[in-house]
Amino acid sequence: MNPHGDDPSLAGTVAPLPPHVAVLVVGAGFGGLGMAIKLAEKGVHDFLVVERADEVGGTWRDNTYPGAACDVPSQLYSFSFALNPGWSRSFSPQAEIQDYLREVAQESGVLGRFRFGVSFDQGAWDEDSQRWRVRTSAGECTADVLVSAAGALSEPKMPDIDGIGSFQGAVFHSARWNHAYDLSGKRVAVIGTGASSVQIVPEIAGQVERLDVYQRTAPWVMPRRDRPYTRAELFAFRHLPGVQRLYRTAIFWARETMVPAFTINPKLAAPAKKASLANIRRGISDPDLRERVTPHFEIGCKRILISNDWYPALDRENVELVTEPIAKVTPSGVVTEDGTEREVDVLVNATGFHTTDLPIAHRISGRGGLTLARQWEREGMSAHKGAMTRGFPNLFLIVGPNTGLGHSSMVFMIESQIAYVLDALRQMRARDIASLEPTRGAQDRWTKDIQRRMERTVWHTGGCSSWYLDAQGRNVTLWPRTTFRFRALTARFDVHEHDVTAHHASRPDADRVEQPT
Ligand code: NAP
Secondary structure, eight states, X not given: OOTTTTOHHHHSSOOOOOSEEEEEEEOOSHHHHHHHHHHHHTTOOOEEEEESSSSSOTHHHHOOOTTOBOSSOGGGSSOTTSOOTTOOBSSOBHHHHHHHHHHHHXXXXXXXXXXXXXXXXXXXXXXXXXXXXXXXXXXXXXXXEEEEOOOSSOSBOXXXXXXXXXXXXXXXXXXXXXXXXXXXXXXXXXXXXXTTHHHHHHHHHTTSSEEEEEOSSOOOEEOOOOOBOOXXXXXXXXXXXXXXXXXXXXXXXHHHTTHHHHHTOGGGGHHHHHHHHHHHHHHOOOHHHHHHHSOOSOTTSSOOEEOSSHHHHHTSTTEEEEOSOEEEEOSSEEEETTSOEEEOSEEEEOOOBOOSSOGGGGSEEOGGXXXXXXXXXXXXXOOBTTTBOTTSTTEEETTOTTOBOSSSOHHHHHHHHHHHHHHHHHHHHHTTXXXXXXXXXXXXXXXXXXXXXXXXSHHHHSSOOOTTBOTTSOBOSBOOSOHHHHHHHTSSOOGGGEEEEETTOSSGGGGEEOOOO
């Protein structure tokens, strides 16, 4: 199937880039697609979206591993402006989400502004022209505004294990599943017991000869309250949109009530803890195995997982949960610290993503040539309102630092951020602004407030390490308040929190207005 419909420019060769665009968007997941649709809706047609893959979808295009599904309710997992009456069940499988994104893209009429198969190689801020100079695999262009919607869970992280490069069998990461490889009758090792692993393991356990699951930290796993929608519900979603809105609103607010358990008092999560412990008792009969899968940190400190078949899968005859730490990988298998070698044909790394060391940050350099990665190394990953970083004028981040969620849908946060960017663009046009960036004071206040709030969250006090934290132990990924608070705080782009350079400036610095900090 050609995912780009009948548009020939998108099916094969890549149309050349124009020399200049008003807005260049990187990435065509929920963030980039939503941004494109809303730009067009606001009458901004001078934009381009570059995407290294060959279709829209982002994480939902890339994560096709067996069992891939969303652990956020379906009703929250669509744009508010494009509800999907077609979700078949309360938690959607990956393929349905990918189909939904394809369909939204097709119907939006914006695909002509996308360049698929084009990687964003470098973006450098040019102070003289007050523009971004962008290098891509399809050539160069300039842009007034750069929007990075490259995603926080897009770059697979391979485990740093001695000898892993010497393994002679098949090796794949959960986010780069090799569907051409048949696992039937194979001996398989899965490294990791996070959100991806708990979906993969039950799905492949019945197919493989033997499955070794390497667990470093036992996760909290709650029951998955998933069910197919009834015919009556599906009928109502399709013909009575108010019903679907009502479902969505009810689920949204129910999810928001979970926030205090993460951010104020973990004891509020006692019912979730109880349900998870019952899930273990239901799924596993062996007391020793029950003990080894019982987490030793506060629930919520890491992402809470949901599954009904994870524990039964670990209890199977052909599955072994290995809790002894991995010492090394040999050409034929995995050796644990007690000296045991378990030979396998396949090594599946369900080991997560680069989240606090985003690869795209190395490709973006701001004022003075400093890369975003270097800036964040020095000062910690931060962005004012989760969107803009000082020293990087006219750069907007979708799913920027501290915008992630553990309890609800990222689509809500993404839509908040898109509206924020649109308001910034509107005000830049209205005030004849060539460039802007947050004042040091505004960004510092924002970041300090977030980090102060973090101190009492379960992510800091819960006694675990997680991908939410950077090397210094700061949570630079999650939003520590309710999502509606984030929406309220980003509802309006406040120019007064930014240093601006006017368009008419002959020498940019001459007209630079430093805001009091
Ligand atoms: P993850 O949650 O970061 O889990 C990685 C797992 O690999 C952890 O169990 C980790 O152990 C283990 N690990 C990493 N390096 C290791 C090493 N060197 N040796 C042994 N074990 C190692 O990654 P993920 O499962 O891919 O999920 C990442 C995020 O993607 C999730 O938190 C979620 O936000 C998202 N996701 C969502 C869904 C969904 O349903 N919506 C599904 C999948 C993923 P430790 O715990 O000890 O670090």
